[in-house]
Amino acid sequence: MLKIGIVGTGWFSGVHGKILSTMEGVQIKAVLGTTKQKADEFAYEFDHAKGYGNFVEMLDCEKLDAVYICVPPFAHGELELQLIERGIPFLVEKPLSVDLEVPKQVISKLQRNPLITSVGYHFRYRDSVKFLKNELENSTLGMVTGGWMGSMPTVSWWRNQETSGGQFVEQTTHLVDLLRYSAGEVEEVYAVFGSRSLHKTYDFVTVPDIGTVTLKMKSGVIANLSNTCILPDGDSKVGLDYYSDKGILHINHDRLEKSIGGLKSVHQDTVDPYLLENEAFLHAVRTGDSSRVLSNYYDAFRTQEVAVAALKSAESGEPVKINL
Template identity: 40%
Template structure:
């Protein structure tokens, strides 16, 4: 195919980053967009010159001739979007997290697998060149400890601060650190979580303010992922990995390598992770090469399970074993 015909379900928030990138690709046509907010829909249509606009994704999927669809909706709003797209034979780029309930995510995974379509999930940190470097550095080393952080303020989006809509910070935001830890160290077999919410800034605030989650990796490594969204300021986002006589500090902007007797070595990220994940998806759709996709849907469901299991662990005060194998 010369041009990949794209439809968008949800054009607010993160969708803007994808639209900006895709609109500059010569082999992409943004053919149709859909959003339940008519003002957002109109603004995006004018911004990107899209004629076909819908407020019902079902109507868009039924009427438009598409090759792929971007699903950029809040965690609570996925409904049957993936199943309907799969039935149409459409490839999908889906923003994280993929769901709020494991049974729904598994059902969608099965529909995607049955249809044989490509489904990529927006765990963008996997596409950084420094992520490749970290994996290279760790290839012949044994990681024993992982410490991750996503600590700062809360986004202004109203649904984000409501547990039944976002799943909370760990599920919606810190999921990036959980996922990149899995990318570097491997699958997680069990989790133990602790959550706290001693203060409440508004009546609609139903999420926890902070959490600490212990990860037990299949490799034998252990990890701790810390979240905080009540700080009202930027603080710390990243992942530190520890092996014998070796430390790697990872952030989106670069990595720092520490070894005894040597000054720290710093390597800056050299690519735009959002561009890279979009380019990989478009190329995969055009060529059928699934190896270009670093976060396929099945793998993203594993990351989801870690975060949801941590929540169960915190509520029930017990270690929770993970079950999903794909």
């Protein structure tokens, strides 16, 4: 029986908790909240789980096989470092942090103490992404454009640049990661961000609400990822368009649409990528074989580097090169 700990008692802890509770040979044993009371309330939903308000106490009291970290971007650091110190594999939700400071510390500790890690870039587990990659292998890709256009999530940490890192780091990171996974490494970024409306409508908004980032890829491909969180609830447009010598591929939240030489077809996602992500991680924890984990901490660090480079570029007004 794999004994699992969950850190965080919010929305995404719930999503992972539900999946874990349907899996054979897996028990959620411990939950960490910002207070013991919040942790107890969350843990109550799961048969064998106990709530904790202190991470060290949780790790001292339970013999955990793996821990899920589902906290906002600003709250990373000590959690990962403690787990590496104790040799406990972890799945951490994206993004790795608000910037590169904590991820660099984590990487440096991981290099000294290798450990199974997984990062929640779930797009990689979608079957439409598998089709997308196959199509791209047989074509010459020219450009990729797209973006994450939506409304502002209501949790308070999201609207604060210091606690979320802003939309590009927090949300559009999924598309940065998909771009890297499907079209290779990014060499340079140039970003323009702006604030049009949300800071006038809501209190304490310090994140930009519009932005566009041009990315030069190592292969010579040029990409552009834009984002806004200005839209009213109910309106959203999320996805990427790939333009190649074979035609157009459009991927959105649940399917891949192809137009190859004018012939149109659709691949609808059929499997739950979050389930596959969880299965791959727990398989690695059980067997030591992490070949099914499609995003580990090292790879996710590269995605974080690109997103943070965009922040730096928007601040300085200059293109920023990525160290490859």
